[in-house]
Amino acid sequence: MKYTPYSYQQYAASWIIDKKYSALFLDCGLGKTVITLTAISVLLYDYFEITKVLVIAPLRVAHSTWDEEASKWDHLKNIKISKVLGTEKERIAALNTKADVYIINRENVRWLVNFYKADWPFDMVVIDELSSFKSSKSERFKALRKIRPLTKRIVGLTGTPAPNGLIDLWSQIYLLDGGERLGKTVTGFREKYFLPDKRNRHIVFTYKPKEGAKEAIYEKLSDICVSMKAEDYLELPQRIDNIISVELNSEVKKQYEVLEKELILSLDDSDISAGSAAVLANKLIQMANGAVYDENGEVKYIHDEKLKALDELIEAASCRPVLIFYGYQHDKDRIMNCLSKLNPRILQSDKDIKDWNRGEVQILLAHPASCGHGLNLQAGGNIIIWFGLTWSLELYQQANARLHRQGQKETVIIHHIIAKGTIDEKVMKALADKNTSQTALIEAVKAQMSKYKIGG
Template sequence: MKVRPKVKRMVGLTGTPSSNGLMDLWAEFRILDMGERLGRFIGQYRETYFKPDKRNGAIVYSYKPLAFAEDAIYEKISDITVSMKSEDYLDMPVLITNELIVHLSEKEREVYETLRKELVVSIKDKEIDAINAAALSNKLLQMASGAVYDEDKNFIQVHDRKLDALEDLIEGANGKPVLVAYWFKHDLERIKNRFDVRELKTSKDIKDWNEGNISVGLIHPQSAGHGLNLQAGGSTLIWFSLTWSLELYQQTNARIYRQGQNETVVIHHIIAKGTIDENVIKALNKKNVGQEELLEAVKARLEKGDL
């Protein structure tokens, strides 16, 4: 910020301006206009447009926008903001999204529900516990995927429902290359143990994928979320396990759904029924709606010739 006043012209580019909600916008515009539109301090921005949401006594964990906040913020930033969505200006392929629901057995669901309600459960003589809400969310997401780590960082198998579903999807691709996104290391290990797959980690891996030499490629959203061009190698992406991050989710999808893709893109989500998976996909869709509203608001002004 010390250097910013010396910069005469600055342009900020992002594909995910508010991936986790309106709170994200403050930092971006603080750099662009040095606080002219949304305030110089994050505290001032919060007090003006938000109210406490989740809290524990005096400690506030999250905030939610006031009723007028969305329109007011869009109006504040509209004079220096332009939205140009790729599908509006480029010849983009058809995009199909799909949710494949898997069902836990009665015994598997009992294990899941015990951890959710009691914060502790015994699996194969190992005790799995969660010390707080964040840890519980993480453990439940692991269980939904099929395994969970114990205190020694060894994973314990809970079910194979998602692996079975993944097998069906791979077979259903009829030999076409498939890209699989995973979140936990035990997802990676279990997938590797069952299928002939290859991680996309090096430039050689990416080259081989784009040349069609890899049938099933594995990517992690944190390492493959930005900058990779994978559209030449395939058009099917399977989310084996999900992430709460809309930014990583959208950027991972954009590795194959981008300019230069010549095939219909199909994005599958393997969702464990009645688990936290359903909360995650709902949250991603909700965050996306909020971001789309922002993009549409500034795009509308552009179309009217106001910018």
């Protein structure tokens, strides 16, 4: 297929070509893979600046997205790709295969660094979903940090650079510039730009930016980070977000409040306990959904209110395909049982994706983490139901973008089933609050390119 890039895609590819290290903060659907491969092709075959490229990506994306994109376009067919996946033996065989681009899943980054050590062979590294390296304590970050000085070029790709606030930026930007812009240590970055926010005595849980810090950070990143939002460049379908509220009965409300206040709830012959705020949050989300794991890992059923609402939404869809996002194994099991007459499918393989896009699946269940990146599901339907919410803004946005993206022919309807008076309401607010800070970042480093919109 002949590639006729939009002006913004040409701009983004040039951004990569012109800079030794850079980041593209691109919304879903803008074509970050073909943009990056186009830049790689130019650097390989026109400028002869690089010889061996490593792409680090989520497993499903590493498995299919990059090689499929390369094979789709005429100008990329000369690029030889080797997928460094599977067993250690298979990975080593892939590394020994002559290729231009080697693709590995992020879970094996540490293994790869240890495999090569100082003999690091890649002169360009592309991190697909740069935000998955947001923790400076993670093994994958520590591994890449070691070989950063050995890499001539590095590119970071993500649509959600700061899913939990600006504090997430340090490790991502460090992998690009080695600490040139935001400092050599996360502690120094934190002390310079942030103040303690939520805390318990000496333990600080969250930080908030100092006055003027946001603007200072944005300014420091503006020369290597370019941001583009899909709504500025693509004709996206209309999106309608609905809140479907369900009311819990008085007995369930009482159980919920007991757990919330006392951190323990006795049910039948077992206990539901929460030893920390994080555990409590998860337990409360489970209770809001209708079931919860006890201290022995067994499922205790609480209520069916969300299942009733789900059943009504499916009926109202009038046989149209519906994509359902669930949070826990017991959610999935109960949904599968509830909708068994409709032969629901769980998203597990490429076949499930193809069958969905061919219109052969009416009900598709997916965990947001399993379809967060690189999947095109817009051909199969236009209705999403969130049975249980996620705290992660990144997963939430990426999951919704499986249907709400270019190529979708219908208005996308996103239903959120919310248990009234529960943590569900707080999660919705938290997602909105996180989006506020992230949107500010995106807007601040957005390319000033009104002339590059489609048709410009």
